[in-house]
Amino acid sequence: MYLLFLFFLLQSKGVPAEENVYRDLVDKGVATYEDGCLAISYFAGIPVNTMTFDEVVAALKEKGIIGRRWKYKADKPLTRGIMAYMTCKLLKIRGGLTMRVINAAKSCAGLMCSSLKIKNGIDVPDIGMTKRYAFLECLDMGLMPAGHKETFLTGHDLMALMYRIEQYIKAGEKDKKQEEEKGKENEQEKQKQSKSDESS
Numbered sequence: 001m002y003l004l005f006l007f008f009l010l011q012s013k014g015v016p017a018e019e020n021v022y023r024d025l026v027d028k029g030v031a032t033y034e035d036g037c038l039a040i041s042y043f044a045g046i047p048v049n050t051m052t053f054d055e056v057v058a059a060l061k062e063k064g065i066i067g068r069r070w071k072y073k074a075d076k077p078l079t080r081g082i083m084a085y086m087t088c089k090l091l092k093i094r095g096g097l098t099m100r101v102i103n104a105a106k107s108c109a110g111l112m113c114s115s116l117k118i119k120n121g122i123d124v125p126d127i128g129m130t131k132r133y134a135f136l137e138c139l140d141m142g143l144m145p146a147g148h149k150e151t152f153l154t155g156h157d158l159m160a161l162m163y164r165i166e167q168y169i170k171a172g173e174k175d176k177k178q179e180e181e182k183g184k185e186n187e188q189e190k191q192k193q194s195k196s197d198e199s200s
Contacts, residue, residue, distance in 0.1 A: 015071070024155075025039075025156075029130065032076060033076040033078050034074035035158060036158065037056050037057060037086075039161075040087070040090055043165060044090060081134065083144070084131060084134040084135035084137070087165060088129060089100065093141070098126075101148045141168075143168065144161065
């Protein structure tokens with residue numbers, strides 16, 4: 001399945017060779033931060049083909065997918081920790097107890113800053129998900145290859161991660177559809193039972 005996904009991306013019609021970042025990834029020994037941002041933007045609905053790298057980063061920050069204080073350069077080697085952080089944010093993975101406590105602390109800090117009329121900036125405490133916990137969560141879910149959070153991702157690693165992200169999204173959509181269908185069936189069953197009770 002991964003090979004099929006790879007073939008589909010490489011043969012994407014309507015995308016010029018020089019603009020298809022996925023073709024370039026295949027031959028890369030170590031992926032860059034820019035590669036990671038472009039890859040995650042594919043799932044975030046960000047039109048990277050018409051944007052500069054700085055504009056892509058700004059759009060990802062606006063969506064809360066990358067840290068607001070990140071100032072990595074485009075050619076920085078992409079680590080598992082950086083990509084895991086973006087993956088967790090994109091997929092809205094809540095994680096285990098530690099990550100939930102951190103997110104709760106972030107919410108409390110946000111409320112305090114709001115009441116004190118402190119806007120996003122250097123004065124706002126940088127509380128939230130860390131790259132370490134994001135990596136451990138992605139590792140546990142089978143999304144990220146084994147290693148250390150500072151280990152670099154290769155182009156193939158990034159392609160494989162994109163495939164797993166797509167499968168995760170599809171599985172979530174399938175579960176949501178099944179829940180909606182089950183809810184409709186339960187509602188219909190209730191209506192039938194209600195009519196049966198009224199007739200009796």
